[in-house]
Every structure is written in structure tokens, then in C-alpha cells.
Amino acid sequence: MPEGIIVKALSGYYYVQGEHGGEPVQCRGRGIFKKRGESPLVGDRVVYGETENGEGTVDEILPRSSELARPPVANADLAVLAFSVVRPELSLGLLDKFLVHIEHAGLDAVIVLTKLDRIPEGEEGERIRRDVAAAEALYSAIGYRVLKTSAHRGEGLDELRTVLAGHINVLAGQSGVGKSSLVNALVPGLQLETNEISDKLGRGKHTTRHVELVPLAGGGYMADTPGFSQLDFAELGIDEIGSCFREFAELSSSCKFRGCTHTHEPQCAVLEAKEQGRIADSRYDNYASFMTEWKENKRRY
Ligand SMILES: Nc1nc2c(ncn2[C@@H]2O[C@H](COP(=O)(O)OP(=O)(O)O)[C@@H](O)[C@H]2O)c(=O)[nH]1
Ligand SMILES: [Mg+2]
Ligand SMILES: [Zn+2]
Structure with missing residues (x-):
């Protein structure tokens, strides 16, 4: 039986891209998934079978390496974390918050x-360039790839x-x-709506799509x-933030203490590492403020 990856889910159909290229095959999920409480997700690697009419069935979902709720995607393994250097200006606090959620996922x-x-x-430009260079050095040292575009x-x-x-990349x-703008420049043929366009058409920014x-x-x-649009710490335990x-x-x-x-x-x-300058002050300070924020959220609910 062939294996493939679900690239789209719409109106009860799963569109499975086979390993050897060609057009995705329109598949139904097997009834057994519902009974087991399983639900195929976009990104799932699956075993599928083709039926006579050119359609197919998803027969088995292979084990997932990750599972995101928003957007509902399985097996994403790389987050493309975009931060502008101007408008809006680079915020290391927000950058670290995104990283916490990405690491947690x-x-x-x-x-x-x-x-x-x-x-x-x-x-002003000189100052921004210095901040950008510092951020590049800091996050590269921690082990993240940093690209400028x-x-x-x-x-x-x-x-x-x-x-x-x-x-499987998620923005x-x-x-x-x-x-x-980045993805449109990157992937020819893909035209994601940029904010300018949606402003002109007067559409809301949060149109839900598949x-x-x-x-x-x-x-x-x-x-x-x-x-990663939701950045509260509701899904994290307080002991998970540090990790x-x-x-x-x-x-x-x-x-010393577990x-x-x-x-x-x-x-x-x-x-100790912070005292010795082996951990950046900004990273430690953001960690401390996330711990405080976590406790405040807990008190409120
Ligand atoms: N100068 C400049 N502006 C950009 C660049 N990329 C995006 N923008 C502008 O920034 C605004 C927001 O871009 P958009 O791609 O919609 O951001 P998104 O909300 O993160 O998807 C738009 O006015 C874009 O034209 C860039 O590389 N250079
Ligand atoms: Mg956008
Ligand atoms: Zn410690």
C-alpha cells in the first residue's frame, strides 16, 4: 500500500500527496478512525489505498512527531519565526516568548x-544595526539559525x-x-494575503481558512x-518554561536541587552562568518575567 502525506483537508476529504509526485489523491478517511477517536490531520503521513474512481481511502495514520492545534498540522518540524527589524521594531521579549512556545511544541x-x-x-539606523547584530550573535550562540532578509x-x-x-515548515x-510577503517571495505561485491587500478590501485580518x-x-x-498566535502560558506547566x-x-x-x-x-x-555572563541578561530577565506572568495567569483563573 502506498504512503503519502495529507496536504489538505476539506469537506470530509483528505488530499494525499503520494511519495512519487503527481496530483494529490482525494481520499475518504476510514470509519475506524472515528470509532477510535482519531482524526487525520494535514501533515499526517498515511498509508492509503486507491479505489476505482480515482479516489482513495486513508487506511492508517503513521505516528506523529508533533501536533499543533493552531493551525491543526501534524509533523511540522521547523518554525520560521519572523521578526522585523523596523515597524514593528525587534522585541527580544516577544522573540523569547515565541521560542518558548515553539520549543514546547x-x-x-x-x-x-x-x-x-x-x-x-x-x-537611528546605526542603533538598529547594532541591535540586530547583537541579536544575531546571541541567538546563534544558543544554537538557532538566524537569517536576515x-x-x-x-x-x-x-x-x-x-x-x-x-x-514541514510553519510560519x-x-x-x-x-x-x-516572505512566503509570497519564497514560494512562486503562492499568494498569501498581505496586510496591505486586506486593508484595501476592508476584510478582517482573522479570516479563518483551511x-x-x-x-x-x-x-x-x-x-x-x-x-503560535496564542502566546499565553495556559498550555505550559511552570516547570516547563525553563526547559x-x-x-x-x-x-x-x-x-543542586531537582x-x-x-x-x-x-x-x-x-x-551561576548568568553571574558569569554565560547566559545573556535579556534571556534570564525574560525567563523571570514569564515565570511571573505564568503565576499571575494562574491566580486569575
Ligand atoms: N520595506 C519592506 N516592507 C516589507 C517587507 N516585507 C513586508 N513588508 C511590508 O510590511 C507590511 C506587512 O507585511 P505582511 O507580509 O502582510 O506581514 P504579516 O502580517 O506578517 O503577514 C506590508 O505593508 C508589507 O509590504 C520588506 O522586506 N521590506
Ligand atoms: Mg500575513
Ligand atoms: Zn537552577
Whole structure:
């Protein structure tokens, strides 16, 4: 039986892209899934069978490596985290918050700094360039790929294409940072609505649509709906936040106490590393503020 990947789900049909190319096969799910409470997702690797009329059935869902709720996608493995360097300005607090959620979902992340062409001349531009260089150095040292792009000038796109190839990619990043522009420049034929267009048509930004995986020229897929739009800590335990900071997670086995929160405990390897400058102040401060935010949210509900 052939294997494939569900690239689209619509009106009870699953569109399965076979391993050997060609058009996706329109499939029904087997009744057994419903009985078992299973539900095939876009991104699922499946075993399917073709029936006479050119349609098919999804017979088996292969084990998932990840599962996102928004958008509902299985097996995404790389988050493309877009942050503009101007309008809106780079915020390391928000960047770290996205990273926590991406790490928690079990995806790797590539940080894409966008709108490089918009950095102004003069002192203001110099300051922004210094901040960008510092962020690049900080996150590269932690182990994230950092790319700089301009969708308008077509800069950095070849490198990004290489990084995305072979993965199931999901976009992340706040509104207006240039996610849609980036993907439109990256994937010929895909025309995601950019904010300018939706403003002209007077449509709301939050039109719900069905998620679809768009094939990339170098192999792999890009989900056409951004994820990680909900950044409260409702789905995380307080003890999980630290493990979503990669450089903390490495150190925490050397903390004296198991379940160390890296805030006040003696002989805490994370606090020691912070004192010695091996952990960036911004990373530690954001961690501490997420812990506080988590506790405040808990008190409220
Ligand atoms: N100067 C410049 N503007 C950009 C770039 N990418 C996006 N923009 C603009 O930023 C705004 C938001 O872009 P959009 O792609 O809709 O952002 P999204 O909300 O993250 O999908 C639009 O006005 C774009 O034209 C870029 O590389 N350079
Ligand atoms: Mg958009
Ligand atoms: Zn500790």
C-alpha cells in the first residue's frame, strides 16, 4: 500500500500527496478512525489505498512527531519565526516568548529577521544595526539559525529556501512583520494575503481558512496559515518554561536541587552562568518575567 502525506483537508476529504509526485489523491478517511477517536490531520503521513474512481481511502495514520492545534498540522518540524527589524521594531521579549512556545511544541526554529531594507540612514539606523547584530550573535550562540532578509529586495531568500527544504515548515511571528510577503517571495505561485491587500478590501485580518501544505521546490512543505498566535502560558506547566530555554535546559542537570526554578535556589547552575555572563541578561530577565506572568495567569483563573 502506498504512503503519502495529507496536504489538505476539506469537506470530509483528505488530499494525499503520494511519495512519487503527481496530483494529490482525494481520499475518504476510514470509519475506524472515528470509532477510535482519531482524526487525520494535514501533515499526517498515511498509508492509503486507491479505489476505482480515482479516489482513495486513508487506511492508517503513521505516528506523529508533533501536533499543533493552531493551525491543526501534524509533523511540522521547523518554525520560521519572523521578526522585523523596523515597524514593528525587534522585541527580544516577544522573540523569547515565541521560542518558548515553539520549543514546547517540539519544533526547531529558524529566526528570520525581516525588512532589512527599511533600516533608515543615520544614528537611528546605526542603533538598529547594532541591535540586530547583537541579536544575531546571541541567538546563534544558543544554537538557532538566524537569517536576515528583505522580501522587497529579494535578499536572503536563497539561504532561507535551503534551510526550509525537506521540512514541514510553519510560519510564526506577530502581525505585520512580513510573514505573508516572505512566503509570497519564497514560494512562486503562492499568494498569501498581505496586510496591505486586506486593508484595501476592508476584510478582517482573522479570516479563518483551511490550512494547506504548499510544496516547496527543494522538497518539503510550508503551511499556508501561521501558527503560535496564542502566546499565553495556559498550555505550559511552570516547570516547563525553563526547559524551553535551550541554554538553561543544558545546565539544569547541574543545579543542586531537582525541580530548581533558577530563581532563588542555592547552587543553581543557571544563576551561576548568568553571574558569569554565560547566559545573556535579556534571556534570564525574560525567563523571570514569564515565570511571573505564568503565576499571575494562574491566580486569575
Ligand atoms: N520595506 C519592506 N516592507 C516589507 C517587507 N516585507 C513586508 N513588508 C511590508 O510590511 C507590511 C506587512 O507585511 P505582511 O507580509 O502582510 O506581514 P504579516 O502580517 O506578517 O503577514 C506590508 O505593508 C508589507 O509590504 C520588506 O522586506 N521590506
Ligand atoms: Mg500575513
Ligand atoms: Zn537552577
